[in-house]
Amino acid sequence: MSTSGQTSFDRLLLIDDEPGIRRMMSLDLSADGYQVRTAADGQSGLDAFGDERPDIVLTDLKMPGMDGIEVLRRIKAQSPETEVIVITGHGDLELAIQSLQLGASDFITKPVSEAALSVALKRAKEHLRLKIELKAHTQDLERRVAEATAKVLASERLAAVGQSVSALVHSVKNILSGLKGGNYLVRQGLKTDKRHIIQQGLEMLERNVNRISSLCYDLLSFGKPRKPELCPVDLREICADAVEYMWPEAEAREVDLDLVERPQALVCQVDRKAVLDAVLNLVSNAIDAAATVNGGQVRLAVEEGEEHFALAVSDNGPGLDEEALRKVFQGFYSSKGSAGTGLGLMVCQKIAQEHGGRVELDNRPGQGATFRLIVPRCAKPPVELVKAKEIWD
Amino acid sequence: MAKRVLVVDDEMDLRTFISTVLESSGYKAVVAENGEQGMAKVREKKPDMITLDVMMPKESGIKMYRDIKTNPEYQGIPVLIISGLAKKTFLHSQKVLDRFKNQVVPEPDGYIEKPPEPEELLGEVRRILG
Incomplete structure (x- = not known):
């Protein structure tokens, strides 16, 4: 041609x-x-x-x-x-x-014969013209599908935000109740001169102030579209950092937090801070789960697949029940009552998706759970930028 | 003897808050974290009144409310709903369920939207318990 x-x-x-x-x-x-x-x-x-x-x-x-x-x-x-x-x-x-x-x-x-040649050439030219038109149509179709897909993704995000507003209001109302409650307890304790009630009230205030902080932080990091700043990182270092950060928390909750040794480096292009945030979130969840059983354990490991690396956070807690399984990746769902904002896993998933990866859950009811943050060996653009064809494939 | 109030809410802070308000005014508070636990406490402790949250994991307040109000043994126990849901929304859900299940469940004895004010809460409890 x-x-x-x-x-x-x-x-x-x-x-x-x-x-x-x-x-x-x-x-x-x-x-x-x-x-x-x-x-x-x-x-x-x-x-x-x-x-x-x-x-x-x-x-x-x-x-x-x-x-x-x-x-x-x-x-x-x-x-x-x-x-x-x-x-x-x-x-x-x-x-x-x-x-x-x-x-x-x-x-x-x-x-x-001149006539036969002319007919054959005419047909050949017609074939060529059709092939070009078909190609243009196919490209146009691919472009349209990509546009439509991007729109659907955008509207799904909007829908997700819309759905979350009522859940957010519920969450805020509960925090507000906690603040009012704490305030009431402090006043009541002062009035009746009961130290333990004042103490209880102050703890309640503190807890709910912390919930507002983490809710704001999570909302910000979820709402903010960002491009990961990729640089080569040995994933073992991220695990080591996470263990160092979470050590005091694990110790206080009597959970044994440890790394699964791996002699070779696993270097991958990731946004170090974002991935560390995600891992901290997973470890914090895992400690919460492990703290509910005797001899609670949390293990961090880096795993190597053919096309991806995974940061695996496992606990020997109770695992997730059916309700939690259904809702775990939805925003504002928390099985932790007063302790959670219900956004942590959504944030983790967003970070994974920004790297072209995902979060996977291996649930073992009664024996624990493993959350895996999976990133491709070569960083890929997030799903919206991938050509529609690859999505359908 | 002090009147016994069952406080059902999945939020620990709310349970502590409501129980403290009640206990500092001479009531005896019993707590439960969800509808399932709540029903067990109803059977076990025979409370004089219940404060009930609506949106809770496991068994919701809506189910517990209807279970109480359709059980001849417990339907006399007054229920004060304390929820983040607007009262209108809750009442609407009840009407829909009434039609669906072909039951008539009475409106709750009181309704407070979260966050509860201590005075309002005490006022309602006093009014309900007489």
């Missing part, structure tokens, strides 16, 4: 070992407005094809050296879109059929 962007499809290559036929046909074709290049055998025909990339090839089938069938085969292998018309002698029907099976668009018989 013409690389110059022309759509007149008038560039021809004629391969025939007989000089008389080459001369006659090229005269006729040039008179009809075609630009004709000729070649005297299969190999030079292929060379000329490589140089010129004509729109249409006319080739004789019976030639010394490389025959027309082989020429056809090689051209179709290099450029399936090129139209190849084969020229056969009388009684070469078998060969003609074989060439059609190999993708020739037509065959004409010797002696070549």
Whole structure:
């Protein structure tokens, strides 16, 4: 096919070992407005094809050296879109059929009649035109699907936010109740001079002030669209950092927090701070779960798959019940009563998606749970930027 | 003898708050974290009154409310709903469920939207318990 962007499809290559036929046909074709290049055998025909990339090839089938069938085969292998018309002698029907099976668009018989040639060329040009139109339509369709997909994704995000507003209000009302309650307890304790009630009230105030802080933080990090700042990081370091940060918390809750040793580095392009935030969130959840059982344990491990790396956070807590499983990745759902904002996992998932990854849950009811933050070995753009075709695939 | 009030709410802070308000005014508070626990406490402690949250994990307040009001043994126990839901929304949900289940469940004895004010809460409890 013409690389110059022309759509007149008038560039021809004629391969025939007989000089008389080459001369006659090229005269006729040039008179009809075609630009004709000729070649005297299969190999030079292929060379000329490589140089010129004509729109249409006319080739004789019976030639010394490389025959027309082989020429056809090689051209179709290099450029399936090129139209190849084969020229056969009388009684070469078998060969003609074989060439059609190999993708020739037509065959004409010797002696070549001008009318037959003209019809064959007209059909070849029509094929080329249709192929280009089809390609344009397909590209347009792909673009439209990509646009529509992006719109759907955007509206789903809006819907997710809309749905979350009522849950957010519920969450805020509970925090507000906690603040009022704490305030009341402090006043009541002062009035009746009961220290333990004052203490209880202050703790309640503190707890709910912390809930507001984490709610704000989570909302901000969830609401903020951001592009991850990727740099090569050994994922083992992120786990080590997470253990260091969470150590005091684990110790206070009598949970054994540890790293699963791994001698080799697992280096990956990630946003170090964001991934650490996500892992801290998972570890914090895991400690909450493990703290509910005797001998609670939380383990951090880096895992290597063929196409991805995973940061796995496992606990030996009770696992997730059906309700939690259904809602765990929805915003503002928390199984922790007063302790959670219900946004942590949503934030983790967002961070994973920004890296072209995801969060996976391996739930073992009664025995614990493992959350895996999965990132591709090579960072990929988030799903919205991936071509629609890849989404459907 | 002090009147016994069952406080059902999944939020620990709310349970502490409401119980403290009640206990500092001479009531005995019993707490439960969800509808399921709440029903068990109803059977076990035979409370004089219940304060009930609506949106709770496991068994919701709506189910517990209807279970109480359709059980001849317990339907006499007054219920004060304390919820983040607007009263209108709650009453609407009850009408829909009434029609769906072909039951007639009476309106709750009192309704307070969260966050509860201590005076309002005490006022309602006093009014209900007489």
